[in-house]
Amino acid sequence: MVATFLCTFLLLPHFAYGSDEFSFELDEIEKKPYRFGGYLELRGEHMDINQGSVFTGLNFADPDMSTMDLMYGSIQLDGSYEYGISSLNVQLKAAAQQDTIGWSDLTVINSAYIALQPAPSATFSLGKKSYKWGKGYAWNPVGFINRRKDPNNPEDALEGYITLESDIIKSWQGALQTAALTVVALPVWDGVNEDFGERNEVNLAAKLYLLYRDIDIDLILLAGNSRSDSIGIDFSTNLASNFEIHGEAAYIPNLEKILLEEDNSSSIREQAAFTSLLGIRYLSENDITTIVEYYYNGGGYSADEMTHFYQLAERGLAEDPALDSLLLDRAREASLKGYGRPQPGRHYFYTKMSRKEPFDILYFTPGIMALVNLEDHSYSLAPEAVYSGFTNWELRLKFSLINGGKYTEYGEKVNSNKLEFRARYFF
Amino acid sequence: MYNIIQRTGFIAFVVLLFSGTAFALDGNEILRQVDANMQPQSYEMYRKLINIEPDGAKKEFVLYTVKTGQDKMVALFLSPASEEGRATLRLGDNMWLYIPNVGKPLRITSLQSVIGGIFNNSDILRLDYGVEYDAVSATEDEKFYQLELKAKSPSVAYDNLKMTVDKETLLPLTIDCYAISGMLIKTLHYSKIKDFGDGMVRPSLLETDSPLHKGYRSVMLFAKVEKREFADEVFTLNYMSRINELRK
Numbered sequence: 080m081v082a083t084f085l086c087t088f089l090l091l092p093h094f095a096y097g098s099d100e101f102s103f104e105l106d107e108i109e110k111k112p113y114r115f116g117g118y119l120e121l122r123g124e125h126m127d128i129n130q131g132s133v134f135t136g137l138n139f140a141d142p143d144m145s146t147m148d149l150m151y152g153s154i155q156l157d158g159s160y161e162y163g164i165s166s167l168n169v170q171l172k173a174a175a176q177q178d179t180i181g182w183s184d185l186t187v188i189n190s191a192y193i194a195l196q197p198a199p200s201a202t203f204s205l206g207k208k209s210y211k212w213g214k215g216y217a218w219n220p221v222g223f224i225n226r227r228k229d230p231n232n233p234e235d236a237l238e239g240y241i242t243l244e245s246d247i248i249k250s251w252q253g254a255l256q257t258a259a260l261t262v263v264a265l266p267v268w269d270g271v272n273e274d275f276g277e278r279n280e281v282n283l284a285a286k287l288y289l290l291y292r293d294i295d296i297d298l299i300l301l302a303g304n305s306r307s308d309s310i311g312i313d314f315s316t317n318l319a320s321n322f323e324i325h326g327e328a329a330y331i332p333n334l335e336k337i338l339l340e341e342d343n344s345s346s347i348r349e350q351a352a353f354t355s356l357l358g359i360r361y362l363s364e365n366d367i368t369t370i371v372e373y374y375y376n377g378g379g380y381s382a383d384e385m386t387h388f389y390q391l392a393e394r395g396l397a398e399d400p401a402l403d404s405l406l407l408d409r410a411r412e413a414s415l416k417g418y419g420r421p422q423p424g425r426h427y428f429y430t431k432m433s434r435k436e437p438f439d440i441l442y443f444t445p446g447i448m449a450l451v452n453l454e455d456h457s458y459s460l461a462p463e464a465v466y467s468g469f470t471n472w473e474l475r476l477k478f479s480l481i482n483g484g485k486y487t488e489y490g491e492k493v494n495s496n497k498l499e500f501r502a503r504y505f506f
Numbered sequence: 507m508y509n510i511i512q513r514t515g516f517i518a519f520v521v522l523l524f525s526g527t528a529f530a531l532d533g534n535e536i537l538r539q540v541d542a543n544m545q546p547q548s549y550e551m552y553r554k555l556i557n558i559e560p561d562g563a564k565k566e567f568v569l570y571t572v573k574t575g576q577d578k579m580v581a582l583f584l585s586p587a588s589e590e591g592r593a594t595l596r597l598g599d600n601m602w603l604y605i606p607n608v609g610k611p612l613r614i615t616s617l618q619s620v621i622g623g624i625f626n627n628s629d630i631l632r633l634d635y636g637v638e639y640d641a642v643s644a645t646e647d648e649k650f651y652q653l654e655l656k657a658k659s660p661s662v663a664y665d666n667l668k669m670t671v672d673k674e675t676l677l678p679l680t681i682d683c684y685a686i687s688g689m690l691i692k693t694l695h696y697s698k699i700k701d702f703g704d705g706m707v708r709p710s711l712l713e714t715d716s717p718l719h720k721g722y723r724s725v726m727l728f729a730k731v732e733k734r735e736f737a738d739e740v741f742t743l744n745y746m747s748r749i750n751e752l753r754k
Contacts, residue, residue, distance in 0.1 A: 101556060101711070103727040107568055108552045108584065110753045116587050157606070161751060196751065200739040211609035236607045248745065250738035256597065259744040288743065293600055295613065295743070315613050317600065320661035323613045362615050439719060441559060470565055471588045505588035 126494035133491040136396040149178040209239035214325035220354035221311030223301035257290040276305030321362040337416040352378035426453035442468035457483020533641025541634040551731040560721030578741040596631040604746040628663035692716040
């Protein structure tokens with residue numbers, strides 16, 4: 080047996096299979112202290128404008144515009160440098176857009192922070208960092224320090240906040256396998272996290288993660304005066320090898336909400352709000368992955384409240400554009416402060432179904448996504464096809480049908496459909 | 507006369523039973539030795555996965571993998587750039603996927619493919635065979651053992667395996683992977699035995715073909731398989747974004 084081993088060993092070169100069809104060279108796995116990468120994105124969009132809708136009127140000066148074309152380009156740069164127990168991590172994004180109306184561009188530092196890791200169980204960081212707390216795919220009610228994500232592109236990177244963070248992990252054998260406590264100090268000062276909320280405050284957020292009997296559980300808390308205190312819980316587990324269930328629940332005792340009054344003025348109301356999400360992820364025998372989520376947004380607007388806003392905007396838009404319309408100004412203000420944000424309603428349904436590599440077409444994934452406002456029955460339906468067969472390229476073709484009746488969320492959107500082609504090159 | 511026949515028959519039965527017991531193959535013991543020869547209990551290793559399409563087109567992925575104990579394992583994609591930083595963690599039957607842009611681990615199932623092609627999560631985060639399977643039968647001929655393995659739990663990707671083991675090296679040569687329906691899902695072929703140092707002599711090439719993907723092949727190359735101890739905290743969701751820091 081030893082002789083066989085020695086023979087085979089002597090006949091084979093180390094790490095490289097030079098004489099063979101395949102090779103694995105050491106320089107492919109050599110670690111460098113620095114890392115640099117990212118992607119370039121080019122996207123083209125064509126939209127049919129939903130003429131006569133409320134948001135078309137609020138956003139576009141030309142009421143006769145029937146279509147809109149858009150070219151978008153962006154670059155995301157990711158870099159890191161490790162030195163001993165410390166590391167520097169940076170993510171930058173620059174984007175520019177030319178559309179039928181004009182040109183716009185932006186540059187943003189998504190993250191830039193220094194981390195210290197004295198042991199695998201402890202990490203401390205200082206700087207700008209993005210948080211993605213919560214188990215939901217399209218929404219995260221417990222994401223108290225998350226940026227709001229776009230359910231149409233939930234996997235995109237988001238800008239972070241400047242924080243001081245400590246992360247302590249402990250593992251055991253037994254029913255409780257892991258506990259991890261993440262504590263975040265998030266200050267809001269002039270020039271620091273100004274868009275988080277009230278200034279001159281230091282907020283504290285904490286997340287206690289537990290892996291208990293194969294169930295992921297997070298207990299999450301936000302305390303501070305920049306936003307209302309919040310408390311939440313989430314969970315995720317596999318009920319079967321192909322069936323995952325997840326959920327989130329959050330309670331915000333003093334949520335501040337902008338509300339249109341009967342006289343069309345707006346006021347800030349403080350109310351207790353409960354938000355929750357329940358979702359599943361299921362893999363069928365024929366390789367179809369289905370994600371389904373129901374989202375209850377307790378701090379959102381009812382169908383009647385949204386109708387009030389749409390009627391106010393419509394009355395303002397009907398007035399002579401040459402005269403400054405007070406109603407239109409109020410509608411625009413209400414839109415910016417809450418009524419115009421994504422998914423402003425209370426009950427939503429999300430589903431995404433994708434089929435891996437049908438018809439033996441490797442790296443090809445067709446899918447369909449639906450987002451439904453359950454109160455007004457308006458919806459967005461988006462079939463897509465993703466191909467990643469060319470090394471470091473990802474190509475996506477997507478069509479969105481946006482539909483609903485009068486005074487409904489998707490019936491009053493700017494566009495009634497959108498055709499989009501996106502190419503990403505990773506480097 | 508009847509008693510003599512009866513006694514002779516009983517003695518013959520006892521002798522046969524005894525000899526059968528003495529020389530019966532212990533499939534689980536063979537499997538334990540196969541596992542011990544294939545990888546240490548705690549280790550790190552690098553792998554290259556190559557998907558080969560019928561027209562010869564190839565796509566390559568490089569992974570860094572660490573494992574500790576019986577069922578704690580994590581794999582990090584080092585290349586290509588489109589997959590860099592993706593990590594998959596396995597704790598027993600639980601699996602998670604971390605995608606850098608998504609920024610948080612998502613629970614996934616063992617049957618899903620992270621990268622496309624014939625390999626699925628289970629192949630990438632394979633535990634010791636003895637952890638997931640029981641040997642239900644074992645036979646031998648002059649050169650090989652044939653083991654029939656049955657999954658210990660329904661969460662395992664392949665319900666049963668037929669493994670051919672080289673008697674001299676106690677290393678696997680081919681493994682047929684079957685679904686619970688009895689359908690052959692894929693066949694694994696191990697080859698190119700190599701000394702990885704520290705007494706680790708094992709195959710460095712794994713080729714996979716599947717009747718479900720005719721004409722497609724997947725290849726896994728192994729490098730730097732080395733014993734190394736890791737803290738249990740490495741195998742947690744909070745650590746998934748930092749796996750690269752373990753590499754020397």
